[in-house]
Amino acid sequence: MRALLFASSDDLAFEVISFLKYIGVDEMDSIAFGDRSKAAEYGRRGVKKVFLLRDIDEDAAVDAISTVFKGYDYLATASDKFGRTVAARVSQRMGFGAIMDVISAENREGKILFSRVTLGGKAVSLEHSELPVAIGIKPRKFEQAKPGEGEAEVEEIDVSRKIKILERREKKISGAALDKARIVIGCGMGFKSKDDLKLAYDLAELIGAAVGSSRPLAADLKWMPEERWIGMSGVSIKPDLYIAVGISGQQQHVAGITDSKVIVAVNTDPNAPIFKSADYCINQDLYEFLPALAAAIKRRRGG
Structure with a gap:
């Protein structure tokens, strides 16, 4: 089987490579973004050919992939x-199917069946598509492919662009990245004001946690930046410990926290949906619980 892969970062691309090896793909090429030095790292992980684009750009990626995608079984990302976004546009342009949010796969009588999360994380569906097909691997479900021996051929691709990029500036991220944090505190509508979020930030500083939020706080109230939004349409997290504070637990939020090793939920409503997903349920007002927990931690540390 042959696959062409691409991803928004090298780390994610190396996870995709692991998945492709897992399902038995024996020939991989890749779209990569940046300079020629990229090719060496991809080659050491089993990629045979790297199609190089200078800048990461959706339109350029769609055009480049549509041009070189010939004879492949999978477009993987x-x-x-x-x-x-890119996989959907390419598959629509070229007339083949797409299966996103894949978490596993199995071979049944020569057919690869893909498991993907559905219904906001409440169910897993098993899906098959005729080849070729675009597949999207859920981030952080697979370890990054380890480097070994190998060398990739490089071909630079120059696509005509409708937009000229004059400058790129790195987006400033407030706080630790949610998807890499070992401990995450999620804040919901149980907080009565933006100033009250200080309770969560104070606890986070004590325990070395990153702070995120449910959709309403980030998308509607704008109390936190977009990269702090945890859920199906936001960031999917995989911490050792997730503390959901004042979060009701709607499906789109739960879908983004299902890979957490331990979930602690704090809510005044004993029937809050979040309790169904939690390992530890604390039916208490966050305004009482957070200061009490912070004080207990300080006492334990002798502070």
């Missing part, structure tokens, strides 16, 4: 915003 990470199922983040960039991957889903």
